[in-house]
Amino acid sequence: MSDVQGNASSDTAARSSSRSAPRRAGGFDLGRMLLEGRAFFALIAIIIIFSILSPVYFSTNNFLTMSSHVAIFGLLSIGMLLVILTGGIDLSVGSTMGLAGVIAGFLMQGVSLDMFGVTLYPPVWAVVILTCVAGAFVGMINGVLVSIFRVPAFVATLGTLYVARGVALLMTDGLTYNNLGGNPEFGNTGFDWLGFNRLFGVPVGVLIFAAVAIACMFALNRTPFGRWVYATGGNARAAELSGVPVKRVQVWVYVLSGVCAAIAGLVLSSQLTSAGPTAGTTYELTAIAGVVIGGAALTGGRGNVRGTLLGAFVIGFLSDGLVIIGVSSYWQTVFMGAVIVLAVLLNSIQYKPRKKRAPDAGEKKAPASSGAA
Amino acid sequence: MNSEESVMDRPASPSRETGEVVLSARNVAKSFGSVHALKSVNFDIRRGQVTTLFGENGAGKSTLMKILSGVIQPSAGEIVLDGRPVSFDSTVDAQRHGISIIHQELSLAPNMTVRDNIFMGRELGGPGGVNYAEEARETERLMAELDEPIDPLTLVEDLRLGQQQIVEIARALSVDSRILIMDEPTSALSASEVEVLFRVIADLKGRGVSIVYISHHLEEALTITDHAVVLRDGAMTARAERSEIDLEWIVRHMVGDNFDLGSPPTGHTMGEVALSLDNISVADVAVPERSVVDRLSLSVRAGEIVCIYGLMGAGRTELLECAAGRVTASDGHVMLEGEDISRLSIAERIERGLVLVPEDRQRDGLVQTMTVGENLSLASIKAFTRGLLTSGRREQGVVDDSIRNVHIKTDGGGAGIGSLSGGNQQKVVIGKMLATHPRVVLLDEPSRGIDIGAKAEVFRLLAEGASKGLAVIYSTSEVGECLSVAHRIVVMSRGRISAEFGADVTREEIMAASGE
Ligand SMILES: Nc1ncnc2c1ncn2[C@@H]1O[C@H](COP(=O)(O)OP(=O)(O)OP(=O)(O)O)[C@@H](O)[C@H]1O
Ligand SMILES: [Mg+2]
Numbered sequence: 004m005s006d007v008q009g010n011a012s013s014d015t016a017a018r019s020s021s022r023s024a025p026r027r028a029g030g031f032d033l034g035r036m037l038l039e040g041r042a043f044f045a046l047i048a049i050i051i052i053f054s055i056l057s058p059v060y061f062s063t064n065n066f067l068t069m070s071s072h073v074a075i076f077g078l079l080s081i082g083m084l085l086v087i088l089t090g091g092i093d094l095s096v097g098s099t100m101g102l103a104g105v106i107a108g109f110l111m112q113g114v115s116l117d118m119f120g121v122t123l124y125p126p127v128w129a130v131v132i133l134t135c136v137a138g139a140f141v142g143m144i145n146g147v148l149v150s151i152f153r154v155p156a157f158v159a160t161l162g163t164l165y166v167a168r169g170v171a172l173l174m175t176d177g178l179t180y181n182n183l184g185g186n187p188e189f190g191n192t193g194f195d196w197l198g199f200n201r202l203f204g205v206p207v208g209v210l211i212f213a214a215v216a217i218a219c220m221f222a223l224n225r226t227p228f229g230r231w232v233y234a235t236g237g238n239a240r241a242a243e244l245s246g247v248p249v250k251r252v253q254v255w256v257y258v259l260s261g262v263c264a265a266i267a268g269l270v271l272s273s274q275l276t277s278a279g280p281t282a283g284t285t286y287e288l289t290a291i292a293g294v295v296i297g298g299a300a301l302t303g304g305r306g307n308v309r310g311t312l313l314g315a316f317v318i319g320f321l322s323d324g325l326v327i328i329g330v331s332s333y334w335q336t337v338f339m340g341a342v343i344v345l346a347v348l349l350n351s352i353q354y355k356p357r358k359k360r361a362p363d364a365g366e367k368k369a370p371a372s373s374g375a376a
Numbered sequence: 377m378n379s380e381e382s383v384m385d386r387p388a389s390p391s392r393e394t395g396e397v398v399l400s401a402r403n404v405a406k407s408f409g410s411v412h413a414l415k416s417v418n419f420d421i422r423r424g425q426v427t428t429l430f431g432e433n434g435a436g437k438s439t440l441m442k443i444l445s446g447v448i449q450p451s452a453g454e455i456v457l458d459g460r461p462v463s464f465d466s467t468v469d470a471q472r473h474g475i476s477i478i479h480q481e482l483s484l485a486p487n488m489t490v491r492d493n494i495f496m497g498r499e500l501g502g503p504g505g506v507n508y509a510e511e512a513r514e515t516e517r518l519m520a521e522l523d524e525p526i527d528p529l530t531l532v533e534d535l536r537l538g539q540q541q542i543v544e545i546a547r548a549l550s551v552d553s554r555i556l557i558m559d560e561p562t563s564a565l566s567a568s569e570v571e572v573l574f575r576v577i578a579d580l581k582g583r584g585v586s587i588v589y590i591s592h593h594l595e596e597a598l599t600i601t602d603h604a605v606v607l608r609d610g611a612m613t614a615r616a617e618r619s620e621i622d623l624e625w626i627v628r629h630m631v632g633d634n635f636d637l638g639s640p641p642t643g644h645t646m647g648e649v650a651l652s653l654d655n656i657s658v659a660d661v662a663v664p665e666r667s668v669v670d671r672l673s674l675s676v677r678a679g680e681i682v683c684i685y686g687l688m689g690a691g692r693t694e695l696l697e698c699a700a701g702r703v704t705a706s707d708g709h710v711m712l713e714g715e716d717i718s719r720l721s722i723a724e725r726i727e728r729g730l731v732l733v734p735e736d737r738q739r740d741g742l743v744q745t746m747t748v749g750e751n752l753s754l755a756s757i758k759a760f761t762r763g764l765l766t767s768g769r770r771e772q773g774v775v776d777d778s779i780r781n782v783h784i785k786t787d788g789g790g791a792g793i794g795s796l797s798g799g800n801q802q803k804v805v806i807g808k809m810l811a812t813h814p815r816v817v818l819l820d821e822p823s824r825g826i827d828i829g830a831k832a833e834v835f836r837l838l839a840e841g842a843s844k845g846l847a848v849i850y851s852t853s854e855v856g857e858c859l860s861v862a863h864r865i866v867v868m869s870r871g872r873i874s875a876e877f878g879a880d881v882t883r884e885e886i887m888a889a890s891g892e
Contacts, residue, residue, distance in 0.1 A: 234750075236745070
């Protein structure tokens with residue numbers, strides 16, 4: 004019976020449950036639980052099905068390998084979530100990621116300053132910082148275009164998608180940097196540490212992903228910035244009149260999305276030990292899919308990190324599972340598309356503003372039985 | 377069922393009532409989860425008569441009307457139309473039966489023109505697709521009938537709130553229905569527009585149209601009603617004919633006792649000038665060379681309550697939005713406690729203690745995706761942030777205080793904002809801004825949709841604030857409100873101040889100065 008109220012408050016209740024337990028709506032409703040936890044149940048189903056279909060699927064090693072794939076677009080998804088929560092979209096993340104890899108590769112090869120006749124080899128930490136700054140810069144361009152110049156987010160980030168990709172191609176002439184290992188002589192070894200290596204048996208990329216996710220979860224739930232993000236996406240006009248620095252929030256979410264993309268680029272090029280200018284092509288769409296499967300609304304204001312993580316794992320575990328059981332890549336594409344549409348379909352059930360009550364007994368019988376009243 | 381004596385329907389004795397019952401709700405109940413919005417209500421609508429529904433915020437008025445117009449379905453009970461039980465599964469279905477509704481919250485598409493909104497879903501066909509010319513002519517006719525000459529091709533988002541409300545009314549009128557439900561149709565209208573609407577209502581009555589009217593402007597409602605019904609906590613507590621009742625009767629049944637809105641607070645000394653608007657001009661968005669606010673100067677002192685009275689379109693909203701930083705002045709300065717804040721952002725002004733309670737709660741007041749609590753605390757996040765982190769406990773404190781202060785009917789603030797009744801949503805907007813502990817508060821038609829008890833409570837809060845040095849600018853189109861709260865009344869007309877009065881002014885003097 005809690006359906007109508009559930010529409011309005013289920014997500015916010017879920018979101019705020021960590022903050023204040025008593026504010027959660029009481030009652031147990033199986034349908035609602037399935038709907039809210041759909042990404043979770045989908046993930047469980049995927050794991051069970053593929054474990055049955057393939058003996059190698061259910062093993063720690065395979066899970067770690069799949070997780071390090073998930074980490075890449077999961078990082079993009081988290082940045083994307085922030086943007087989508089404010090009601091925007093960031094199509095440039097895939098290109099930014101490719102550009103970040105290329106910039107890292109470029110720096111690892113050494114920067115030769117002809118003027119002085121020297122070649123500088125920045126240490127890996129400097130490479131990481133510079134790459135993230137580059138990502139932030141791309142994000143800032145997006146943010147300024149969207150918030151100050153009021154270019155629709157779709158168009159602004161579509162533009163940067165092309166520009167960033169073009170710059171990456173220009174920087175490399177279309178070629179790939181293969182030697183990212185660095186050289187002990189120049190003191191710039193250690194790039195492997197960003198994604199390729201393992202710490203306590205877990206790929207470093209996965210740990211980075213987890214750290215970013217936790218930081219973001221914290222920012223969204225426990226800081227004013229998080230509240231501002233939700234308010235901006237829910238109703239920017241009202242948020243502004245309540246003192247939310249809407250423009251600044253918009254710029255920041257794109258900057259953070261750019262940084263996430265740069266981190267993803269670093270992890271990917273470390274995993275592959277190479278950086279190519281076309282890396283990350285169409286990853287923006289995978290990132291969006293992750294966010295949407297995780298229950299966020301593209302109209303802004305609704306969604307959370309937990310859902311997005313689940314969404315990213317659903318996509319990653321599904322596509323890797325399809326590869327493992329040997330489904331053709333054409334069918335993989337079909338499956339992915341179907342899953343995304345299904346997820347959005349369920350979203351629209353959950354967020355329907357005024358859901359029609361399912362005709363229950365009392366309501367349908369009433370006119371007939373009490374007609375004489 | 378303590379209300380037996382007054383409620384008991386007398387189905388078999390239509391002798392005293394002239395109009396026959398056309399639509400009635402029989403034992404209708406509605407629950408939203410654990411909230412029982414309606415508990416077995418009986419309600420009759422009579423042919424060619426106006427039935428007015430009174431009740432506090434959250435009493436269940438809108439819920440009952442939504443059930444009668446097919447927006448939602450009852451949990452129990454039945455609807456009887458012309459003596460036959462019916463059930464509407466959509467508004468379209470109800471419309472086919474001749475029932476249409478003007479919603480409390482406007483339901484127009486802001487990105488479309490007035491004409492397209494009025495004919496949305498029922499476009500007039502012609503040989504070459506939609507017959508736009510005919511639609512535009514019809515729109516013009518409706519607008520003329522309502523005495524509001526709006527160009528049919530204006531975008532709805534460019535209209536003032538009151539004009540949007542008129543479009544909403546026009547849309548309901550454009551369907552020839554026999555039962556017309558009006559849920560607070562006049563909340564954003566000023567006296568002269570209300571008069572026009574009442575003329576239209578009288579006209580409709582003459583044609584046999586039955587009308588249900590809901591309003592928190594009790595006196596106004598009394599002038600047109602034929603029957604009064606009072607709802608309280610989801611149950612009907614009284615019903616009577618116009619000749620048997622007066623204002624006191626309504627209030628007594630609505631809130632249980634009688635009280636008036638009081639008079640302006642006295643006995644405290646006023647401080648320095650808190651906010652002064654110097655020579656402010658604001659350009660019209662549509663016609664930049666025209667000014668909606670025209671070289672206007674106004675100041676308010678700490679502890680003073682100034683009412684701005686004016687008709688719709690007098691420029692009150694623009695003036696307040698300019699003071700709050702939403703729109704930029706084309707000329708002039710906004711001075712807060714001697715400091716020029718004209719260039720500061722809205723957030724910086726709020727930090728300095730200047731806040732605005734906006735007029736349009738749906739567009740400017742509420743974040744629909746957030747809970748009641750998150751909305752209430754949105755403007756005062758800094759108050760419960762320590763270092764980088766917000767504190768859930770402190771936030772709950774802020775929320776609980778607000779809920780108590782402005783009497784919001786909700787439990788704890790965890791529910792979605794959309795589940796509150798219209799008046800309670802309005803209280804959230806007021807509570808949110810008062811929670812920032814402002815030094816100057818600008819209120820733009822804050823009583824829109826709130827009941828008489830809540831209005832008294834808001835007045836009490838303002839008076840209490842004023843005695844502690846709060847400066848208040850209160851914009852309203854109700855003379856009664858001016859007289860109950862203001863130390864000083866400023867009448868605005870066409871972007872200028874046309875008159876200024878002390879608290880001892882009479883109703884007639886104010887009306888005369890506004891050009892009504
Ligand atoms: N969708 C909903 N979910 C949960 N509760 C609801 C919902 N809609 C209404 N309610 C509750 O039902 C009660 C009656 O609301 P309703 O909107 O009918 O009040 P109202 O009499 O129209 O008040 P107002 O004068 O403020 O417009 C309120 O307590 C409200 O919180
Ligand atoms: Mg209502």
